[in-house]
Amino acid sequence: MGKEAVGKRKAPQDIKLDFLKEVHLFEDFNQEELKEAVKYMTIKEYEKGDYLFFEEDAEPGIFILIEGLVKLVKETQDGRTVIVRLVFPADIFGWIEWGKKTPKNTYTAISVLNSKALYISNKDFINLAIKYPALAIKMTCDATANLLNTYEILKSIASGRVEERIAKILLELADRIGKKMNSSIVIATPLTRQDIAEMTGTTVETAIRVMSKWKKQGIINTERGYIEILDRQQLEKLLV
DSSP states (O other): OOOHHHSSSSSHHHHHHHTTTOOGGGOOOHHHHHHHHTTTEEEEEEEETTTTOOOTTOOOOEEEEEEEEEEEEEEOSOOOOOEEEEEEETOOEEOOOBTBBOOOOOOEEESSSEEEEEEEEEHHHHHHHHHOOHHHHHHHHHHHHHHHHHHHHHHHHHOHHHHHHHHHHHHEEEEEEEEEEETTEEOOOOOOOOHHHHTTOHHHHHHHHHHHHHHHTSEOOOOTEEEESOOOHHHTTTTT
16 A cells, blocks of 8 residues: 555656646646756745745745745834735745846745745746746736735835725635635635734734624634635725
């Protein structure tokens, strides 16, 4: 039985190939092109709470999350920690440097759950993009979309509408990793009130107050150790 199980275990090469077929960046690659692409990639594994890289000393390169959940955080000038983005499976993060152009606005990446990612070094991604120019165009579009999303987060934080921000992040989590159970949506990811506070640029006390109020109103439930959205429409009404 043990030998049979070992015999069925996929090689890293096959894991990378199967996964890349689901990543939009490589959706137009044929099988041979995918095999060429995976030569540039390594699989990295992280336990919950591990740092993938730090803001000031990270090596440039591209990560593609295979499984788990990663948060990208940045320290504000007043000492607060803000989650600028949550990374879900098949999402891409990291950055590329070309010549002497080094990005000034980077971030720290932390594994929220046990996670696994593909990594492509700066040099290897550039070589791959030169060989497949469409890859560079898609990467640019992806980076632009993420940048615009970050602007929206920062604008939302500046507006001071805490309930809107918390509603927005709960709806995003519901859409990306939520599971329908009868008439509700369960976000079965161990996010703490601290995580919610950091994602929305507020204090833990405020996050607790808002979510407690919604619980009393029957909009959400948090009794089972995870967040359950009971009334999605009420959260959507807060997005103005």
